[in-house]
Each structure stands twice: as structure tokens, then as C-alpha cells.
Amino acid sequence: MKIAHNLKCILLFSLLSAFCFSQKFSFIYEAKYKTSKEKPEDINTDKMILDFDNNVSIFRESMSRDTDSLKLINKNGGFKLGVENQFYVKKDMSNNKVEKIITYLHANYLLPIDEELNWKILPEQKTIGKYKTQKAEVNYGGRNWIAWFTTELPFNDGPYVFHGLPGLIISIEDTEHDYSFNLIQIKKGSNWFDARTKTITIDWAKYDLLGKSYYNDPWNSKTAKKVIFTDPQGNEKDINEMIRQAQKSILEDNNPLELNHKINYK
Secondary structure (H helix, E strand, C coil): CHHHHHHHHHHHHHHHHHHHCCCEEEEEEEEEECCCCCCCCCCEEEEEEEEEECCEEEEEEHHHHHHHHHHHHHCCCCCCCCCCCCCCEEEEHHHCEEEEEEEECCEEEEEECCCCCCCEEEEEEEEECCEEEEEEEEEECCEEEEEEEECCCCCCCCCCCCCCCCCEEEEEEECCCCEEEEEEEEEECCCCCCCCCCCEECCHHHHHHHHHHHHHCCCCCCCCCCCCCECCCCCECCHHHHHHHHHHHHHHCCCCCCHHHCCCCC
């Protein structure tokens, strides 16, 4: 029965894929995550967007998408501080290629994600919103994940690096309840764009070095133009004290999504 059901899912996916993959969609997810094990009550909530077009997708925070749009218009735009817990992911499902983009000091570093997703599709089903979904399990990043996907939206994609099921991932959460992504909205025919095409390819070892470089000088004080920091009262703040405070915050954020690539800053 299980094999027959899986074959049915795959057949449905094949019949509808030619129609659906020719159109542009934006899938909006609500992401909740805990970056510190010592402060489990501190939960970050962000809106993240999966832009999908012709078997290629980009997953990024809503703010990152806005920043990319500004870059295309006037070449300006901000960038996220830190190296760990950047969520920018490009996928090319036709070539089974997944790439994570780390933006650091205005440079875009391309990190190939070659960890295989060996999904286990389970018989359990439930309705989420208006969609009938089915349960699946996978290991990624040193975490165990529970996903719910629907063949009613026949896109073999999902949030972050997750893909490869016979339908769109509606919800996924790790078993420690540290990270979750839940679909909240779908937009058809959205503007699809990629502003991070100029990249430098790295591996996880280089990723580790980037993180340590950020830790050693989080304010880029050695190379950036001199900036005077002041407190709310207008008093000039000591840059060395600010560095120490930033390093303390970096050490407290000790719960990255990829636990198996957690950076040891000291």
C-alpha cells in the first residue's frame, strides 16, 4: 500500500509539473528559530520567501529580497551582519544543485550544499489549512526534521535547502523545536530576480574562517572608514568595548541551523 501510494504521488506530480513549472510563484513562509540554547525563550520570527520559476528557486528573508531589489535599481542596499544563520539559498532542481549564499563585507560567497536529503515518506496524513499533507522525515545539518508536504501543489521544493519530495513542503520543523518554517501565503506570477550572481565559491572550511574573521573584528574597524559610535546621550563609545559586546553576543548565538558546521569561535 505504501509503495502504491508513493507511486500515485509521483504520477500526479509528473502530470501537473509541466503546467505548474512554467509559471512563477512566490511561497511565503513564517520562520521561527532560536539562535541561543541558553535563552530558549528568545524566538526570532521572520517572513521568508521562496521564489520559484521553471525548476529554479531562491529562498531568502523578506528583508533580503527587498535589499536585492534595491541593488538591482541603484546598486545600493544593506547586508546582514554575521556568517551563521544566513538563510539565502538557490536551488536548481533540474541539476540537483543547491547553493547557499553568504554575504560578508559586501562580497557574496557561494557555498555548495552537497549533503544529501534521504527522505523517508511516512503514511501519516493531516490537513494543514486547505491542503491535504503527508508526513516525511529527513536528517540535515546534524538535526532530525519532520516535514509535511502536499501533492496538491506539485513543486518538489520547500524552504531553505529542503526539496525532493513529490510536492511542496507546507511545514517543516526540527525535532528539538529550534527551527520551523510554515507556509502562510502563495503569490502567483511574482517578480522573480537574482541580484547575487557575482560570487566567490567556498567550502565549509572557508565558511569557518569567514565566521572567525567576523568574530575577531565584528565592526570591520580595521578596514572600514572611521565611524564614531555614540550612546543615546551623545557620548562617544569606546570601539574596543563595542567589539567585546558584539563578541559576547556572537558567542551567545550558539545554536545555528547547521549544527554539524557550528563555528568554534574560541
